[in-house]
Amino acid sequence: MTDEHVPPSPTDGGESRAPVRLAARDLSVGYGNRLVIEGLDLELPAGAFTVIIGPNACGKSTLLRTMARLLAPRGGAALIDGVDLHAQPTRELARRLSVLPQSPVTPEGVTVADLVARGRQPYQRWFRQWGAEDSVAVERALALTGLADVRDQSVEALSGGQRQRVWIAMTLAQDTDALLLDEPTTYLDLAHQVEVLDLLRRLNRDGGRTVIAVLHDLNQACRYADHLVVMKDGRVVDQGAPDKVMSAECLAEVFGLGGVVVPCPVTGAPMVVPDAPA
Amino acid sequence: MRTGAPSYPVAGRVVVSAGPLTFVLRRRAAGMFLLLLALTAVAVVLSLGVGSTFVAPADVVRALAGDGPFTIVVQDLRLPRIVVALAVGTLLGLSGALLQAVSRNPLASPDVIGVSQGAGFAATVVMSTDLGAAWLGPFALLGGLTAATVVFTLSWRYGLAARRFVLCGIAVALATKALTEIFIVGADAIDGQRAQVWLAGSVAGTGYAEARILLIPLVVLLPVLLWAGRAMDTTALDDGVARGLGVRVTQRRLLLGVVGVILAALAISQAGAVDFVALAAAQLARRLVRAERPPLACSALAGALLTVVADLVARTAFAPVQLPVGVLTAVLGGPYLLWLLVRRTP
Numbered sequence: 001m002t003d004e005h006v007p008p009s010p011t012d013g014g015e016s017r018a019p020v021r022l023a024a025r026d027l028s029v030g031y032g033n034r035l036v037i038e039g040l041d042l043e044l045p046a047g048a049f050t051v052i053i054g055p056n057a058c059g060k061s062t063l064l065r066t067m068a069r070l071l072a073p074r075g076g077a078a079l080i081d082g083v084d085l086h087a088q089p090t091r092e093l094a095r096r097l098s099v100l101p102q103s104p105v106t107p108e109g110v111t112v113a114d115l116v117a118r119g120r121q122p123y124q125r126w127f128r129q130w131g132a133e134d135s136v137a138v139e140r141a142l143a144l145t146g147l148a149d150v151r152d153q154s155v156e157a158l159s160g161g162q163r164q165r166v167w168i169a170m171t172l173a174q175d176t177d178a179l180l181l182d183e184p185t186t187y188l189d190l191a192h193q194v195e196v197l198d199l200l201r202r203l204n205r206d207g208g209r210t211v212i213a214v215l216h217d218l219n220q221a222c223r224y225a226d227h228l229v230v231m232k233d234g235r236v237v238d239q240g241a242p243d244k245v246m247s248a249e250c251l252a253e254v255f256g257l258g259g260v261v262v263p264c265p266v267t268g269a270p271m272v273v274p275d276a277p278a
Numbered sequence: 279m280r281t282g283a284p285s286y287p288v289a290g291r292v293v294v295s296a297g298p299l300t301f302v303l304r305r306r307a308a309g310m311f312l313l314l315l316a317l318t319a320v321a322v323v324l325s326l327g328v329g330s331t332f333v334a335p336a337d338v339v340r341a342l343a344g345d346g347p348f349t350i351v352v353q354d355l356r357l358p359r360i361v362v363a364l365a366v367g368t369l370l371g372l373s374g375a376l377l378q379a380v381s382r383n384p385l386a387s388p389d390v391i392g393v394s395q396g397a398g399f400a401a402t403v404v405m406s407t408d409l410g411a412a413w414l415g416p417f418a419l420l421g422g423l424t425a426a427t428v429v430f431t432l433s434w435r436y437g438l439a440a441r442r443f444v445l446c447g448i449a450v451a452l453a454t455k456a457l458t459e460i461f462i463v464g465a466d467a468i469d470g471q472r473a474q475v476w477l478a479g480s481v482a483g484t485g486y487a488e489a490r491i492l493l494i495p496l497v498v499l500l501p502v503l504l505w506a507g508r509a510m511d512t513t514a515l516d517d518g519v520a521r522g523l524g525v526r527v528t529q530r531r532l533l534l535g536v537v538g539v540i541l542a543a544l545a546i547s548q549a550g551a552v553d554f555v556a557l558a559a560a561q562l563a564r565r566l567v568r569a570e571r572p573p574l575a576c577s578a579l580a581g582a583l584l585t586v587v588a589d590l591v592a593r594t595a596f597a598p599v600q601l602p603v604g605v606l607t608a609v610l611g612g613p614y615l616l617w618l619l620v621r622r623t624p
Binding site: 065068069070089090091092093094095098099100101104105107108109110111113114116117118119121122126127128129130131132134135138139142151152170171174 | 284285286287288289293298299300301302504505508511512514515516518519521522523524525526568569570571
């Protein structure tokens, strides 16, 4: 896997980043006439790698999409550093917070560098379409994600893992303090899942970015998260450090799954082992 | 061009700067623009020369400068109609590019989403009643815009949903077409035939009065079009991705779509439902430029070129019988569409 190795970069610009406090206050969100989230209160720790988990249809993606202003709340507010983020100009918000929606469709024939360069959109004007700082941000995003060698290739021609790195690179070119990702490892094989999560962890640790992701895999959530948010039926059931939150009771109550939680032999993080097959 | 400008990280594109202003240019788009411009100029000179009196290209150029024996033939008899053909093609090309970008669908064009059919219905009503010919243009414009409004309203669902847009358009187009046919069957034979010719689309007998109606709005909309050429860059992205980049997706898509519809309705109000130009011009330009969405300026030129060439052939192929230009574009458009579908390159 040497060709997919991501070199560490000394030019992450992390020293200039400020931790971002995201919060929900009495937040209600829904589709049509159905509320998915009702009166939710939540504070996400600034500067941490937060992972939101929960069974299907628990509202975790809805919450993330609302925190990224892709969905408008029905009631209450989503806050960034204490201010209602839906009331802010979307362009200004795009300079502080970037979001990667679930499985975005790649535009036909677009090259890696082209897609990454689109991350500069919030800084561009019709009469000021490109500046030196835009080039710097794009080069840094390509270097951080190890994509400099494939910059001129078509995104469609890349492997699933590489393609996901291109999308992450686009959000990095946005040069924001916070990064929100909706199931960034879906449809990837295990090696590529680990690769993407390692990258996100590095962006959090070295770059000082506040990272918030929705993940399906409980073991990966426990392995990578500083802070775990467990959701069920549109409510936050529990939150905190993975070793405080993840337990056999949580597994049974939230996921309706019998099993044991043991320390991971590699990292010591909680590891979920479901009961023997029937 | 200043040498200190930062280089653009994408191959084939350059940053052009003038003082504090910077613009990103696709080299290939610029090249294709010049090529299409040259081809259009050649087509115009040819078209001005061909007819009951043949005028050699050199004499056409001299006549355009107001010199030589063919000034009247070229400037007064042939040029007005060709200017209309150029304007109609330009507007349709722009419209096709805008609508295809907004709907992310290469099939979207004014004749697929009901604008042509709405205009055609209104025109048929005017022709089969006692309203004068003066009402034809305004009614057709209104008909096209009304049909488009219905389509926009039907496809609105938390914003302009790209896929619904084309489906609703096809439904409205079919329904309006059926209504038109009921009117034609009910009208007396001569009115019905006139309506049929109008529906086919023709620039025969048009001149500077029509050209003005087309070109003045084009000039007025120029600032919007300059904005649109760049705003279209984000239409190829998912709504969620574009929103995350700080784009007001709904407003942007609506404005681009509305401009596209207005341009098409204008063109159709003056020349009838010239089929396939909008669809083909945008796809042709997109392939020439190798872009992920139709390039606006090249689509405009491709539309102008297609219409002038189609009009030239329609006028001369079966001389002295003149075919409506729309018949020819439809004949060319069908196979072209099939070719696009068969030769779908990855």
